[in-house]
Every structure is written in C-alpha cells, then in structure tokens.
Amino acid sequence: MSWHYEKAPLNGGAPGDAYKSVFNGSGKNEAANLAREAIQNSVDAAADPGGSVRVDFRFRRLEGEARQAFETAASLTDIAVREPALGLPKSNAFRDRARPLDLLYVDDYDTTGLKGNPTHPSSNLRKLLMDLGGSGKAQNQTGSGGSYGFGKAVYSSNSRIGTIFAFSRTEDAQGAPISLLMGCAYQTGHEFEGKPFTGRAFLGTEVLVPDEGVRFDPLQGAAAEEMAARLGFQREDGLGTSILLIDTAVQPEDLVAGIEDWWWPRIEARLLEASVFDWRGEEYVPRPKQRPHIYPFTKAFDSAIGKAPDIAGRQQRKLFNRSQDLDIGALGAVVLDDSEEENPLGEDFENRLDTVALVRGPLMVVDYHQNWRLSATAPRAVGCFVAAEDVDEVLKLSEPPAHDRWDPTAQRLQIDGDEKTEIVKSILARIKKGFRDFQNSAKPPAPPRPRRLTKLERDLASWFGVGPKGRPAPPGPNPAPISLRPYGPRIEVDGDGLRATGHVDISLPEGSPVAELPFRVRILLKVAEEDGVSAADPIPLELEPDCPLEPLGEDLWLGVVTPAGPARIGFRSQAYDPSWTVQLVPEVLPVEEAAS
Template identity: 25%
Template sequence: MEAGEEFGPWLARQLKIAGKTQAELAEELGLTRAAVSAWITRRSVPRPTVMVEIAKALGTDLGTVHTRTTDTQAGLPVTWYHRPGYRDGGRDGGNAAAFAFDADVQVLARETCQNSLDERLVENGRPVRVRYTIHELTGEKLEAFRAAVLWDELQPHYLAVSESAADQKVGRVVDAGVRDMFEKGRLILLRVDDYNASGLTGDDYDDGKFAAVVRRQLESLKSGSGAGGSYGLGKATLWATSALGMVLINSTLSVPHEGRTERRVIGRLELPWRVVDGDQFAGPAWLGRPDPEKPNAEVVRSWWADEETVDRLHLTRDSDEPGTSFLIVGAHDVASLAPEKTDAAADEDGDGSVDDGTRDIKVMHKRLVEALGRDFWAAMTGGGSKLPLLETSVRTLRNGEVVVEEETVDPGDKQPSRTRALRAFFEGTTVDRLTQAGQVALRTVPLRLPLSGGRRGTLGTHQGVLLVTDAEDKDGAPNQVHSLRGNRMTIRKAGVSGLPLGVNQFQAVLLVGHAAGDSAPFAEEAEEFLRAAEPPEHDRWGQTEELTLRWSHSAHHRITRLTTEVNAAVKDLVVRPKSAGSQESAKVRKKLTVQRKAAPAKRAAGPTLPELDGLEAEIGADGEWKITAEVKLPRAEELPVMSPVVLLDVRSGSRPRLDWAELSAVEGCEIENGTLRFTPRARRAVFQGSTDVTSHPVRSEYTRLVLELRAGTGE
C-alpha cells in the first residue's frame, strides 16, 4: 500500500477543503484547540479512537484518515475554473503554441515520445515505455464519459465559441468537434501513457514539471544538453490534436508531493476568448478541486483522485510505475479523416471488407505505428552492452472492446538496415570496407565546433560516427542518411548528392554527440551546439536564432561542412572506382562543363582571379540542377568579389542564363546578394547551389550545364 502523507499537513488541507477552522474541529471532537494545533504542527498524532471521530467530522471513512493517500470528498467539489477575461480588454483567439503544429497523430507521436525520452528515469537503466491507446466511445459509454467531465458545465462555453469565434481557426475546429460528437454519436479518445518516467513533479504553481506542463506556455525545464526538446512547444501538440481543446492528466510521481505519488489528476481546456452569461473569459480552463488558499477558492488545483474517479475519466494506469497519462479528448487526425482515403486504405484487416465505423481509428492506429518506427527506431534499438532507451506500442478499442490488438513497434521490422547498422556499432562488429552483403562499414567524420560568443576559431573537433550498410525494401527510400544525437531520435533525413548511376543501394546512419559514445571527444559540446541548431520541429540542423546569438551568424557553416564530409565518406564507401575511359564517366563529362577562359598571351597587371577547379552536379527531384563547386584561390591579401553564373550550353547563339533558387557557402567563402566573398588567406572555397526550375527553357534532362565564375556582379 502506498505510504500516505503525514497526518498534520493532510489534516490542515482537509480543514481548508471542508471550510472548517481548527477551533470548530476541536469543538466537534470535544477537545481543546491546542490539541488540534499539535496535530497540525506534527508535535503529536491523535489516538485511534479519536481518528474515528475525525473521520465523522470530515465526512469521510476511517480508511481515508488512516491511509491519507487521497483527499476527503467533503467540502469543495471538483469543478471547472475558467480564466476571467483580461482587465485591459485583450483577447486571445486560442493558444498560439498549438498553431506551431498540425492536427496530425504522427506529429503527436514524435513530440510526445521525445518528451518521454527526456523524462526517462536513467538510474535503473531500463527504457521508458510509451503506450498509445485509441478508444472510440459511443452510446452509454459516451454519455457516462460526458458526465464524468462535467459536460453540462462546459456546454455553454462551447456554444459561445461556436457563435462568436466561428471565423477563427480554433472556433471552427471546436465547432466541428462538438458537431461530430453529437451528430455522429461518437467521441475518440487518444491516451498517451509513459512508464519509467519522472511524472509531473513539483508544486501546482511554483517552478517544476507540473507547472511547466499544466500552467505555463513556452517553458521547457529539460535538463542536460542531450534532451530532445528545448522550446517548450512539444506539449502543445496534445491540445492541437484535440478537436475539443481538452486534455485530462493523471500522473504517478517519481518524487512524492504532499506525501503521495499516485493519481495526481487535473484537466486543461484550451478555448478562445468568449462571453458566457455576460461574463468574459480569456481562454484556458482547468478541471480540479478549488484551492481554499486562493481568493474565494475560485482557482482550482490538481487533486489526488480515487480509483473510481480515474476509471470514469478513462485515466486508469496499468501499474504504480512513475510516469504520466495524457488523455486527448476528441482526438482528430487530418490525414486519417481525409476524403481521398479509398476503401482499400480503410481495409486495415486485409479481408476485403470495409468497416466505416472503425476506419478512422484503424488508419490512425496505422499512422502512429509508422511514425514511431520511422522516427524512433534508433531509440528502440539495443546491442552489446547498450540497452534500448524506448519501448512503444499502439492499441485500438471501441467501447472497451479490442478493434486492433496491441502492436509493439519492432525497429528491426520497420527499419531493418539501419537497425542492423546500429547494432553492429554497439556490438563492435563493423568493418572498414563493404565486401559482403550484410556488413556495416564505419567511418568517423569531423564536426569542428566553433567558439561561442562570436569569437573566431575552433573549440575542438568532435568525431561523429558514420555507419553504412546495404539497403532493404522495408527501409523506405534508399540512399538516405539518418542523423541523430544523444536521445537517438532521428533529427535529419537527407539523400547523398552526386551519386553515379548504378551504385548499390544503401542506408547510412550518422551518430553525433552522445550517440557517438560518451567517450567521444567534445560529445557534450556537440550536443549543445546541435541542439541549438534545431528548429521547434527538431527535424533538421541549420541556422537558428539561438545559434546566431550564442555562437555567430556563420556558425551553421560548420554543419554544412559536416554534411560535405559525410557525403564524401559515403561515396568513398559505396562508389566503385571507374576507369577514366568508361562510358559512364564519358556520359557525366558530356553533361558538365567548368567554363574557363583561355589564357591571353599577356596578362593585364592586377591581382590573379579565383578560378573554378571542380564541379559536381545532379538533377534534383523537381528537375533543378544541384551543384557543388570548388574554387581555387590565389595567394593574395584581398580577392575580388566573384559571381557564379549558371548557363545552358547550346549549339549556336548566346547561352540561356538560369536563375539560382538557392546559393549556400560551404567553406572558405560567404554568400552575399548572390556573390562570393572569400575568406582572407584561404586557399580553397566550396559553395553549393540549386537552379530555379521556372527559369529553365527546357527540361534539364535534355541540357548541358555550364558554370562560369565572373568578377563583380556577374554581368
């Protein structure tokens, strides 16, 4: 049985809930006020016979007084508290943080799993277990749930939103969610449970994980550079996925609060500004027990619920293991509800039949499994002495009956090649060269970390680990590099440019930061640098405001250079050397031309100009030319500004000039208004670019590319 709260603090709170003073309780018990005060201040505890009388005075049973693992039900009942409208007349059309994400269960899976990974209890070495439960309610089950969330109290607020905010995004979503529930007679609940996690610890209002998630916006209390989140936005996906803007929470704490750990319950509602019965309300609302310490006891706080209450709210957890359950009420997934879904897509059972009543939740189930396997395969992979960091599963119910059996996500099934590569790294079975099928080749690639504060120079070189192996059909698109750091969530997915035709299909994994091994040089610094280079979506590394403020406006060039190193290492491992006279080499040479002007008999006086020294190019997915060019720089204190100009080779007449869609510096230069400014004393520069397809007079497949480097603005 869970250890209860100390008697004194527990009794003090029960008196506030019941609206009684110490003197009033003493009078009912026939004792002195000093005796009650001694209990409150922990100087003594009542005798067992007095405990019986205390239970009667508080309107509860003797067991509640003895165990003290829950509050009494006397006094202030659980209710909804709606934040009053702002005194200055300001209005919010919804929670701005939720607009950063779409109502997409795959986005939800990425953000919630990342948060659970960040909150994993690492002391025991076990993975955090995350379970997704899709549960559709209809009929009596739906009515019982509406009663449990006090729907009658909420309905006037939803009606006000439908009438006054119908022209706003949040208002339209909420109105559609309410209509869907009543017109179709159904409600989809999506619950996210994690186990072996910290839980929502801390006070209701003061700094802590509970307040950061439930009370505040854009606050992240993630500790350590290896954490995935840093913006405090991920939790907004929970409310963004709810068509009703409602999320209920039940947390089991890893650190006791008020002497207990189990069934800490609260709900939060996100609605836009509204007027109900003449009163203005700002937006959010909370489901909880009125706090007697707040003026007029209007503000609610979390409460320690009994088992019956959490069962009626569909928040019952499987065990007393620490972690949190988030119940998204009215879950909707735009992709699952898309009208273009065919009957074939709805036939999740593969038996040729379509059950329209469960199609949406079956598609939702499938998309969750896909997202977990795609983004968290590495976190779910172990090998050697390395254990998995994460376990995930998805199940789907309808009125408590199983629709789709619980499916544990197997990384080896979803990403066989990459999982094989990571296991080989953990087990120490990698090779230097790929000579047989199934082998995993390892190379180290340097990430040169800049000095912070805009200072020039390099802090140190972190050696990332690149793993390359043969591709399999289940991997998805071949010839991809998946990049990840400490928490082993896939951050970046990118192809390798400049691969020749006929190369054997492969998959590659780049491990940086702590993912490359805690003993890797500058692993902690690499984690901090790359974390700052991630946008809120955590799906790439590049220029961000934080990177500019903490390092410099050019710090992202270090990441671009890392990409160049990775691509070069991959090519070295997978491309077989070709003879100079091979047909394929001749075909490539016909496509590409590095334009150099013939040397005049006599050179004019003046500085020697930079010249193109190498070119790699390929045709992109949208028909654009994608180039990587190398420039040889002469020895000179100052070099003129040069402009890269891309042309199409023609048999006669002037060459058509193409526009650049993108130009980026890789090494030894900077791009400014389409021109190249070279780094002083550099001997080599590299830049990349993509052409603007709209400027192409003909399809790229039928053209030859010419690249010129012109002085000045390129005219």
C-alpha cells in the same frame, strides 16, 4: 467539478489555440507528431536518465450510456455550451453525436511522473499544461529531447475538442508520493456572455491568491485517484504519467507507423518499449526491422555506433575528428540492394533514398536529412549520424519547436556568440562530405546469385531425359522417375522473430511401372547473404511428414513413395532473426541412385 475558463487579461496574452498550433506545417501527419513528441516527453522524464522507458498507447471507444457517463464525469457540458465560439473542427464530438467518442490514453512507466510542487510554476505539471515556450528545459536537462515547452501542443492538437487530462503518480518537492490530476482545454480566444476569454480552461481546484488573483491547481491524493477511475485511466503501480486525449482522430495503425519511423534507434538500442492497443484491446508492437524502408537505416545505425564491421564498398563507419575540442559523433552508411525497376525502400518512401537519419541523445530520428544533389552514377545508399554527447546540447538548441532539423541559423545558438553556430555548420558539412565520399567510393551491389542445386539438376536431367543441347538422351526407359516440388517457405511473425513453414511433395509420375520407390530426402533452410547462401549452420527444422520417415543422419531421411499419391513432408523452422533472408534447399534422390 466544473471547467474554469481563463478570462482574457487587460493587456492581452496568448490565446488557447496558440498552445496547439506549433506543429502546423511540420510536413508530418498527426500520428507521427504524436508519436515523436509524446514519447520524447516520457524519455525526458525517465527515472534513470539515459535508461529504458515504456510507453503504452491505449484507444477506447465509447457509445450510448458509456459515452454519456464519461461526458458527465469529464463535465464536457461546460465546454459544449461554448462550442460555436471555440474554433473547433466541424466534425467535433459536440456536433456529431451519432458517431462514437474516441479516447486515447498515453501511459508511461519507468519515469518520474510530473514531479515537483504542483502549486509552484517550476513543477513539471505546470510546465506541461500551463507554460508556453520558455528556456528552462533547455538549460536544465542535458541530453533531453524537448527544449521549448511545446510538448503539450501535440496532445491538444490531436483532440478535436482541444481537451486533455493529465494523471500522474509522482513525488512532491519533499519526495513524498502524491497523485495528481488536472484537465486542460486549449481553444480559440472568444467571448461568452459578453466577456472575453483566452480559450484556455482548467478542470481542477480554483484557489484565490490574495493580491495576485486566481490560481488553478490539480486535484490531489484520493480526489485525483477517484476522478482518474471515473475517466477510465488504468495505470499500473509505480510512478509515471498518463495523458488522456478526448475525441481523437488518430488511428492505431498510423500511430504504430509513427513510432517505427521516428523511434527505431531507441527501440533497436532496447531503451524503449512501446505498444499500441486498439479499441478491441488488440496489441500492436512496433517492429521497425521488419519494415523495408527502415531496415537499411538500422544497419547504418549499427555501423555508426560500432556494432557492425566495415564491409569494403558496402558498409562503412566514419568517426569524425573533434571540433573545438568536442567529440562530434559518427556516420554509418550502407549501400542499398536494388535494381533499376524498383525503389528498394518501397514506392511510398522514395524521398528517403540517399538520406541520413540524424540522431542525438534521446535516440529519436530528428530528420531524414539531405541537402545535396543526387548522383546519377553512385549506388543508392542511406546513412545514420549519431551525435556525440559533447554536442548534444548545441544540437538541441539548434532545433525548432517541432524538433525536426538542425538549423545553424537558430537564434538560440547566437546567445554566446558564433561558436555554437559554427559547430552546427561543421557537423552538417561533415555529414554531407562523409556520405558523398562513401557513395562515390562504394561498389554497385552485386545482383543476388541463385544457388544452383547441382545434384538435383543432374538427377532430374537423368530421370526425365533433360540436359544441355547436344547431349544425347539416356538409352532405354527411365527406371526410377521421381519428382520433388517445394511449397514455401511462408514466413510468419513469432514474437520478436520469424518462422518459416511449408511443405514439399515427392511423387512418381502417373502410370509409373514402379510399385514403390525408396528415396532419401534432405530439407535445409539456409541463411542467404548478399553473395549467395552463407556458410552458417542451417536453421533447424521440425518435419511433419504424412508418410513414415527414418533418420539416416546428416539431415538425411529415408522414405517410400508410391504411384497412389505424393509423399508430403511439412516443415516448420525454429524462430530466427527477422533481419535474415532465408532460402529453402530441398534435395531428393532414389536409394538405388544414391547407392551408385
């Protein structure tokens, strides 16, 4: 197979690098753009519109013979001979032969694949790989994410040689199963051997169409499957599409962060499963609720969709009135627990304080929006606006190619007059007023109050002779000194939840005259809330003592401590919700003291 470079038409046309420059100046890093746009393409192709999809990002690193075999399979020599004229980064794979060749495969499942007649301009394959812009997607896919046909840009712009392959198992126009594979390169227009070229190239089948010219078609059927295997595609059974980015600079951890930052609403709605596999095959699963800068927005999202109740002065849902007989959507807002000393979202995310996450049909965050002055007195807060289905198409038309804001001045809104422009203006104005009204009426967060272990304080005061000023020390020697020292809890990730582990040491002081002392111990792990420890049941613990313990009921245990060393009791909790904050509450007292 050979790459076919497109000759420049006599009347000019878009060069290949025009297909990958749409995200320049977007303000987001490459991994974030890739996470946003690649998943959006898959969501738009969901087999069940509005249903769940799965997207895997799989990295592969090639060196030595493996790299050489791949370059032969991909016919990269055809591109390498033109490299000086293609406008590629200096660090591209053709110039830097010493470093490994990094590949990235993006595989989606529960989608339709690139359906349609692959030789016809209306097919999804040709729209993905060959069209630039166009309004067909905007007109034909209500509730979709994309509408410009620039989705291909995110793939080619993350290849240092501007080269990708698309492999899809789908159905043709008659509904019959079909496999498709095609390579595309998007590079600078250039001259080669005295002839001008657009910078676009295709690896597939060259078809001469009488009176029209040359058409480039994908490989089909067994030929597509064979080439996919040589290129390292590893699709599971079922319909769907895989995109291969050759010579990528994207890092796995940045990709995980991009998925968490922009797709957390769909993840929280359980409509997106995403995984990132690094070069060693280690899997990373995005967990947005475990990120301090995202978790408050998930609470605002729950509020906006009516999943969480209003809490006076702390959390509120605002359902906006209809406009032009259309449902608008709802705003959820929450006050942040913070202090003057630190940013509750983390020092790297100060720009998201007092912002509202804008969300519509695909459940991607379009923007962390703010167009108002920050208040010096109102408590800091975040919000989430979830648009109603009635206005989804209007908001989609207001988005630029990068889909990163709602712009009431967008020209596509004005095709039918000013009606759609006014809807977008109204939505943004309502978000601003609703969020500011919430902030102004919200109560500053109460500082967390530590739970005092009153019984333990009294016991320790009695045993060690410590007490408030003015209280006389107890007469005579302390007959039964004992101490408890907690270590933990340490928090560990366990699947979709968390576990707490640690231990407590119960000991007698050195030189104690007591040979042994029975004690009662209770170790609880409670769920902390904003106003202290909740009344909810404690999280069950599995104890691992290094001394005999006898159950006494009601979470009480009987043990014995000696001067030889501490009695150590390890603990491990059951898995619990990652959104919970937990507090260890240990209590110990001698049997004699308890009996009195």
